[in-house]
Amino acid sequence: MTASYDDRALLFGETLVVADLHVGRGTGGNLELPVGSGSDMLQRFQSLVERHKPAEVVIAGDLLHSFQTVPRSVESTVAGLREACRTAGARLLVTPGNHDTMLDSVWDGPTEPEYRVGDTVVCHGHEAPEADADRYVVGHDHPTISIEGQRQPCYLVGSGQYRGSDVVMLPSFNRLNAGVEVNEMRAGDFQSPLVTDADRLEPVVWDESGRETLSFPPLGEFRRML
Template sequence: MDAVADLRFRDRALLLEDTLVLADLHVGRGADSGVEVPVGDGADMVERFEALLARFEPGEAVVAGDLLHSFRTVPRTVRETVDGLAAAAREAGTRLAVAPGNHDTMLDSVWDGPTADSYRVGDTLVCHGHVEPEGDVPDGVGRYIVGHDHPTVTIEGRRRPCYLAAEGVYRGADVVILPAFNRLLQGVEVNDMSAGDFMSPLVTDADAFAPVVRDEAGGETLAFPPLGEFRHRL
């Protein structure tokens, strides 16, 4: 599929040219979960982020929204995790930026690095995807990379985080949706979802979106047909 032909997938993130993109870290989600040692929160995310930086050596990393989980006051552990992510980027010589999402209401209290509603990389616009971009598609933009919906797909009884990709579905542009980087989040099973079931207004035709699953154990990326063709096989 042309929408993902130039992308490299790894551990719920992707590499676009020299830019690492990840979304929906929801730092602080573990504090709300009641789980004593929540998998995927805090130190685990920092370590995985460090591994991605070491693997790809990107010049820039962009969080496509929801770096934080929603809360009224910022727990100490949240500050430590965000500081750990920033330190990992500095150590790697990578510029870390955030495109705020709908959960990032307290972002200013823990993050003083670069922020913008969206970041452009070549013909791709990276944003959270929780609101419809204002105005027309900017000149030369042929693809959006977003988060927000936390997609998963169940195949042969096993539920996996997945990327979703479709060509020409939003104002003529392609759309790629990232899974949640935070492994504590269960995610949303997309098998039987229609466009109206998605939270992002950039999803206008769910049948057009094809799941992409990264098999880390096998070291391969598996691309499946669009949901409209694939549902009856799942």
């Protein structure tokens, strides 16, 4: 099943996947990021579901940021995500991540540790999946890549990366997350156990201005070109 890219999301068949929204980061006492990040994500999320009209949307973990009490703005943003899917006729499902400790307080919809769509399994990627699949779609590491001094979010696509199966790692959907620069990273530097050979990961950058994807050689080869 072929996949296409759009604004940090992945679309395959009638399934749209986003990861690492970290709704609520920057609220409360630790203002790591501006509070307006929720409205930005909501607008972009609405645009995605209106544009692609998926049958289902899967959030591949870390819908929420970690906190002890859920700020009201977080409830509002999650409700907005749910409403966007309802309006578009899409089912919304969450595969919880390691930051989703308070998920039950704002989300009573469907959740699955690992969600299968045909030959693909979607999960957060912080733990080794139990299900066998031809392809795993994950988040967790928030990959970015530096090209000619410009750091940009990227997807990482690895064939035969985990137990002989392909892995696609999504960037954080939250544009205000700094992310992790992967240029010089080795497999052991990634937090996700699904990355076993970083040299064979191919970065893909979504160019918003041209609304197109830019594909680059695998990291092992890419490093030698820089």
